[in-house]
Structure formats: structure tokens, C-alpha cells
Amino acid sequence: MISSAIPAERASSTRNRLILIGLWIIFYAGFTLFTPPLLDDADSVHAEVAREMILRHDWVTLYANGIRYLEKAPVLYWSMAASFKLFGVSTAAARLPLALSVLALLLTLEAFARRAFQSTRAGLYAGLVLLSSFGIFIFTRILIPDLAVCLWLTLAMLCFWKTEQQEQPSRWLCYGFAACCALNVLTKGLIGIVFPVVIVLAYLLLTRNVPRGTFLRLRQLHPLSSLAVFFAIAAPWHILIGLANPTQGHPGGVAFVHGHWSVPLPTDGNVHGWFWFYFVNEQVLRYLNLRVPRDYDTVPLLLFWGLLLIWLMPWSAFIFNDIAAIRRDRTRLLLGLWAAIPMLFFSFSTRQEYYVLPAIPALVLLLAAWLDEDAKEPGIAGRRIAVVLFAFGTIASAMALFFAYSGTKPSANMDLASMLQQNPGDYALSFGHFLDLNREAMGAFRVPLLLTAIALFGSSLAHLLLRRRGKAHAANLALAAGAFGFLLAAHLGLQTFSPVLTSRxxxxxxxxxxxxxxxxxxxxxxxxxxxxxxxxxxxxxxxxxxxxxxxxxxxxxxxxxxxxxxxxxxxxxxxxxxxxxxxxxxxxxxxxxxxxxxxxxxxxxxxxxxxxxxxxxx
CATH class of the missing domain: 3.40.50 (Rossmann fold)
Structure with missing residues (x-):
């Protein structure tokens, strides 16, 4: 019986992965690579940095428009520059590395869920939730490194989780954890090591005798040799760029003047150099909201937490069931800490809408576990959630239809920008320009709005009906279908709005x-x-x-x-x-x-x- 079940399980797992890869090709590696064009601001700035990297043959110091661009870590730009080398400079080549990062994250989460919860269907759910989540989709339309942060953090947590299944942790798993932390530091800065290390320490403190048990377990994780691996990967670029961009003139510093912190501004020939600007200004002072220049805004705290529900919709309806299940075993506890620590970290600093992304893979795994268990034994909780989703889906569909037909349908030569109400104060936010939309302009989005109405109402209705019949798995697939329909509508809407966001x-x-x-x-x-x-x-x-x-x-x-x-x-x-x-x-x-x-x-x-x-x- 066991010998016949293993090939069947492998075949099911392979089939699920092929389905997920097919969905990835459609929504992340197909037409979405080519349209819309790159947008002004971070999207095209980061692509231009990669283009100038190969133009200048300088893979250490980043440049934008011929000027040193010292605030970012290099991995995103290295990947785009490599793509340009292979495929030529183009919109699709710029987006390809980010799409491949989604694929890598997809396969990692599928394997993580399948092994952690011993279910091929849990792996399928993890992939479906990831690919159909609005936040993952919309923030891979912009060339920012945060999805890669999710990837390295997920790989690091997978390595650590595997060591927890071993009495004597594998040296190579510990080295894998260290390597992922180093790559994350090279992707986004110090949070690349802060997040995984704090998550691991918090987990060990909660699951081992404090402090002796925690200390003994840390000694088993090969800390010295793992630290050597970390520095071998992370240190070279930091040293080279620091030497290439030294302090010019008097270094200055941060001073406490008249009861508040003050950052002296540079003048010609008087800059602090890369080490100060990157580590102090971009890491510490940004966290303290003292970074100069202050060219960014911050999302209000309640909105920041609330956006997590939006970025995970429609699956966010099941999150509260996930939270209730965290205490059931150590794997769920690890995932709960993983989700909570990045959110708490940014709750005390400046925030952008996409700063919630590092928490999403952990929530995806928790959702996959709950959906899989509920599919095996459908309960009343799933039916209640189906009612709530149907109510929200009906209301959202009605609103979409209202805006689709109450707005003025623009003529072929009408400029959408002329119909918007400008709100420049909101443009420091990632999608602040979308707040310019008004009822009149909504007529230009008739097709995406109609598709949204069909996807939300149809999927939530099918989900409710199937849940009532006890077919929880089919209901979840119907919900996923509606989520993918909404992503298609979002892509069409972004393409319609793109002339306002780009100078292409x-x-x-x-x-x-x-x-x-x-x-x-x-x-x-x-x-x-x-x-x-x-x-x-x-x-x-x-x-x-x-x-x-x-x-x-x-x-x-x-x-x-x-x-x-x-x-x-x-x-x-x-x-x-x-x-x-x-x-x-x-x-x-x-x-x-x-x-x-x-x-x-x-x-x-x-x-x-x-x-x-x-x-x-x-």
C-alpha cells in the first residue's frame, strides 16, 4: 500500500507544479513582461541603473543618469544587467529577473508546504495563494527588490526549518541559511540579516529552555563557520564600493542640536562617502525618519496593517483562522513569528505599502495548511467565510458596475490625465497617482471594471454554493479562478492608466x-x-x-x-x-x-x- 502511494503522490506533486508553472507563465512571464511600458520613478530608474552598469562596465558602484546612485544594494541591478547582456536592453528583459524570482519563490513555497504539512494539496494551495494574491502581483509590476527579499527569507527559513527536524543540524543547511542571509543583505540591506536572525532567536527562545536550551541549540547550528560563509558572500561588494566612494572633505555626522537630531547637509566637495550614506543615512536614519533628503512619505500604521488584508485578498478572509492555529505545533509557531516580526519592525519606522511583503510567504504557508485541512474535513468556519466573501464580492461587483457605467467613456483621442483630479501630496506613495481617479475618469476603465465585477461575483457565488455542498476543494479552486480574473483586470487597468505614469x-x-x-x-x-x-x-x-x-x-x-x-x-x-x-x-x-x-x-x-x-x- 505504501509503495503504491508514493508514486501516486509524486505524480500528483509533479502535476500540481506543472499547473502552477503554467499559471506563472500566463500571469508573470507572458504578456505582463511586455506591457505596460516601464513607469517613471523607481521602475525606470532601476532599469536605467542596470543599463548604465553594463554601459560603464562597473558592477560595483551604481549610477543613474551618470551620477552615483549609492542608496541601494546591488543584486536587483546585477540580475537586470545580466538579463540585458543576454537578451538586449528592453522592457521585457528588465522585468524577467523579477518574474524568475516569483517562479523560484513559487517552487520554494510549494515544496515547503508539501513537506511541512505532508500534503501535496497543501503545496498546490501555497502556489495558488501566492500567484493569485493581489499584493504579489501588483508589486512585481514595479522593479523593486522586495520580492527577492521574500525569496531569500523563505529559503533561509526553509533551511532553518529543516534543521529543526534534525537532532544534529546539517552543516550544509546552516551554510545555506547564512548564504541566503548574505544574498538578502546584498538585495535590500541590513533587514536581510535582521529578519531571519530575530525570527530564529524568537523561535528558539519560545521552544527551548531559556536561556540554556537556546544557547545549546545555537552552538549546534555551526555559528562560526556559518558566519564565515555569510561574510564571504556579503563582504566583498561592501568593501569594494566603500573604497570606490570614499569620504570627500570633512565627514560631518549626526548631531543632537536644540533638543532634536540634526543631519548636516553636504556641499560641493564635502560628502560623507558611501559607508555613511548607505549604512547610517539609508539604514539607521531612514528607520528613524531622519533620512536626508526626505523625499518619501510614510503609510499610517493602521492602514499599513490593513493593507496586508488587501494584498492577500481574497485569501485574507481565512487569516484569522490561521492565527488561531499558530499554537498547535512548532511549524505554525515559526510561521507566525515570521509573519509578525517584519510587520512589528516596520510599525516603529517609516513605511511604504510594499513593506508588508516579507510577511506574506509565511501567511501563504499558514493559509495553505488551513485550506488543506479544511478541504479534508470541511467545517462550519469555511461556510461562514464563504458567506462573508459572497457579501463582499456582491458589494464590490455592484460598485464596479456602478463606476463602469456612471463614468464618461472617453473618446479615442481623449487624454486620461485631463479627466483626473491631481493630488501631488500623495505621489510619494507607491500608487499615489491612483488616488487621482474620480467618477468621470472611471469610464476609461469600463472593461477592467466589468471583468472585476464578473470575477468577484461569479467566484464568490460559486465558492459559496460549493461550500454548502461540502466540496471545499472545488470551492477553493473557484475562489482562485476569480482571483486570477481580478489580476487580469488589474493588469488591464494598469495598462489603461500607464500613460499617466510613464513618459514612454x-x-x-x-x-x-x-x-x-x-x-x-x-x-x-x-x-x-x-x-x-x-x-x-x-x-x-x-x-x-x-x-x-x-x-x-x-x-x-x-x-x-x-x-x-x-x-x-x-x-x-x-x-x-x-x-x-x-x-x-x-x-x-x-x-x-x-x-x-x-x-x-x-x-x-x-x-x-x-x-x-x-x-x-x-
Whole structure:
């Protein structure tokens, strides 16, 4: 009996993995690699950093628009640069490494769930929940490293969990844990080691005699040789970039002045160097909300925790059942600590919407365990949740239909940006621009809204009916189908909204006219129109009234290119022989243009942005 069950289980596991890989290909590695175009801000800035990495043949110091970009760890950029080397510089090549990270995380979670809960169906649920979760999908539409953080953290926790199944922990599993921590540090900074180490320590303190039992177990985890592995992987880049970007002039520091902390600002020839900027400014001071320049916003605490439910929908309806089951065994306790510690860590610091992502893989595993147990023995809890989901699904579907048909359907040549209500104060948030949407603009999203209504109502109704018939597994699959339908609607909606978020269409308009000697000027911060640099293959964009944000610190190094224009310098250039393309945001942020001597020609306008020039094309 046992011998015949093992091949069947293996066949089931293989079938499940093939299904999950197929879904990954459709939603993460298919058309979503190519559309929409890269967006302004972090999306195209990070792609441009990788492009300049291969352009400069410098894999140590990061550059954006020819200026040192010292605030980020390198793994994301190394992966994109390698993709560019293999496939050429393109939108799809930029997104491919992140898509592969999703695949790796998918296979890791499937294996983790299958082994931890001894069920092939738990592995299937882990994959379905991960791939269909809104947060995982939407934050892989932007080139940020946080999904890779999830991957390394999950691999580290898998290595540690395996050691807990052994009386004498395997040396190689301990080394794997150390290597994953090192790769995470090279991906996102110090949280790469803080999170896994704190999770492990908290778990050992709760499951061993304190402190003797915890200390003895730590000694069994080969700490010294594992630490050597960690430094062998993590240290070289940190040393090389520190030596390549030393302190210029007096290093300054952080001082306690008049009852509060003060950070001296750099001036020309006086910067603190990479070690200060990366470790002190970007790690410590950012956590304390003292980072300079302060070009970011923070999500309110209650909203931050509430977003976790949104990013995991519709599966978040089962989270409270997961929490109740955490005390049942040590595996669930480990997963509970894993989910809680990143959330608690960021509760005391500045927060962005995507900072919840490191907690999601642990919740995915807890959800997979509960869904699997409930599918084996359906209970009243599942039926009650089905009623709640149907109520929410019906309300959300009705709202989607209302907005789909109450909004004004735009004409073919109407610019969506003209229908929005600008809220510049919200743009420091990752998706702050979506708060500009109003009832009138919703008409442009009729197809995504109709698809949303069908997916939410249809799946929640099917889920309810199947639950009542005791078919819990089929009900869960129906819920997954609706979640994937919603992701398709989200992708279509992002594609519709993308002209407001990208300058790709402006880059395409001026590309046929652009010559190597022409000058491109961005009125505002570099990030506001960073897609111009990536799609036009230019790393020499000039900036008017925007010496801030990502280019600010690197601009103070003595060898930084002189790309920052003033009103006076631009006015002096305008009547000259050099052709100038001037990008600006029509919302008048950062302010109105200066008076320019000579004619001003409109070249192209789209998405609430326009390109002006001092001469017409020839």
C-alpha cells in the first residue's frame, strides 16, 4: 500500500507544479513582461541603473543618469544587467529577473508546504495563494527588490526549518541559511540579516529552555563557520564600493542640536562617502525618519496593517483562522513569528505599502495548511467565510458596475490625465497617482471594471454554493479562478492608466527627431520623467529645479556631471544653436516654467505631460 502511494503522490506533486508553472507563465512571464511600458520613478530608474552598469562596465558602484546612485544594494541591478547582456536592453528583459524570482519563490513555497504539512494539496494551495494574491502581483509590476527579499527569507527559513527536524543540524543547511542571509543583505540591506536572525532567536527562545536550551541549540547550528560563509558572500561588494566612494572633505555626522537630531547637509566637495550614506543615512536614519533628503512619505500604521488584508485578498478572509492555529505545533509557531516580526519592525519606522511583503510567504504557508485541512474535513468556519466573501464580492461587483457605467467613456483621442483630479501630496506613495481617479475618469476603465465585477461575483457565488455542498476543494479552486480574473483586470487597468505614469509615449514621439548633440531637460526631479533616459538610451539628461531625491547625494561628488540647470542657465541656452527638448508636467509641479527668450514649440503632449522645444524638427 505504501509503495503504491508514493508514486501516486509524486505524480500528483509533479502535476500540481506543472499547473502552477503554467499559471506563472500566463500571469508573470507572458504578456505582463511586455506591457505596460516601464513607469517613471523607481521602475525606470532601476532599469536605467542596470543599463548604465553594463554601459560603464562597473558592477560595483551604481549610477543613474551618470551620477552615483549609492542608496541601494546591488543584486536587483546585477540580475537586470545580466538579463540585458543576454537578451538586449528592453522592457521585457528588465522585468524577467523579477518574474524568475516569483517562479523560484513559487517552487520554494510549494515544496515547503508539501513537506511541512505532508500534503501535496497543501503545496498546490501555497502556489495558488501566492500567484493569485493581489499584493504579489501588483508589486512585481514595479522593479523593486522586495520580492527577492521574500525569496531569500523563505529559503533561509526553509533551511532553518529543516534543521529543526534534525537532532544534529546539517552543516550544509546552516551554510545555506547564512548564504541566503548574505544574498538578502546584498538585495535590500541590513533587514536581510535582521529578519531571519530575530525570527530564529524568537523561535528558539519560545521552544527551548531559556536561556540554556537556546544557547545549546545555537552552538549546534555551526555559528562560526556559518558566519564565515555569510561574510564571504556579503563582504566583498561592501568593501569594494566603500573604497570606490570614499569620504570627500570633512565627514560631518549626526548631531543632537536644540533638543532634536540634526543631519548636516553636504556641499560641493564635502560628502560623507558611501559607508555613511548607505549604512547610517539609508539604514539607521531612514528607520528613524531622519533620512536626508526626505523625499518619501510614510503609510499610517493602521492602514499599513490593513493593507496586508488587501494584498492577500481574497485569501485574507481565512487569516484569522490561521492565527488561531499558530499554537498547535512548532511549524505554525515559526510561521507566525515570521509573519509578525517584519510587520512589528516596520510599525516603529517609516513605511511604504510594499513593506508588508516579507510577511506574506509565511501567511501563504499558514493559509495553505488551513485550506488543506479544511478541504479534508470541511467545517462550519469555511461556510461562514464563504458567506462573508459572497457579501463582499456582491458589494464590490455592484460598485464596479456602478463606476463602469456612471463614468464618461472617453473618446479615442481623449487624454486620461485631463479627466483626473491631481493630488501631488500623495505621489510619494507607491500608487499615489491612483488616488487621482474620480467618477468621470472611471469610464476609461469600463472593461477592467466589468471583468472585476464578473470575477468577484461569479467566484464568490460559486465558492459559496460549493461550500454548502461540502466540496471545499472545488470551492477553493473557484475562489482562485476569480482571483486570477481580478489580476487580469488589474493588469488591464494598469495598462489603461500607464500613460499617466510613464513618459514612454513622449520618448517615442521625439526619438525620430533626436540627435546625439541635442539636449533633453526635465523640469522637476529626474524620477518624474526617468523613462526618457531608459527608452532614449540617454544618461545625460539635464534637470531644471530638481536637484533632489535619488540624484541628490551623488551630485555632490566632485566628478558628478554638471547636469543641473537654473532658470538663468536654461534661458541662456534657449536661443543658442543647440536644440533643446524640455519635458514638463502640466500639473505645474514643481512650478511654472521660467520665461524663455525666443520661440517655444509644442512637440508632443500626452498623459498630463508635454515636450517643448526651442526649434521645430527638420
Amino acid at each position: 509615449q513622449l520618448a517615442a514621439a521625439i526619438a525620430p527627431q533626436l540627435k546625439a548633440q541635442d539636449l533633453i531637460v526635465i523640469h522637476g526631479e529626474y524620477e518624474a520623467a526617468s523613462t526618457l533616459g531608459f527608452y532614449l538610451r540617454r544618461n545625460d539628461l539635464h534637470i531644471l529645479e530638481g536637484r533632489s531625491s535619488n540624484l541628490w547625494y551623488g551630485s555632490f561628488f566632485p566628478d558628478a556631471p554638471k547636469i543641473f540647470e537654473t532658470k538663468e542657465s536654461l534661458a541662456a541656452r534657449w536661443p543658442g544653436p543647440q536644440r533643446i527638448f524640455l519635458w514638463q508636467d502640466l500639473s505645474n509641479d514643481p512650478g511654472p516654467l521660467p520665461v524663455l527668450p525666443g520661440p517655444v514649440y509644442l512637440i508632443f503632449k500626452s498623459g498630463g505631460k508635454e515636450i517643448l522645444s526651442n526649434r521645430m524638427g527638420q
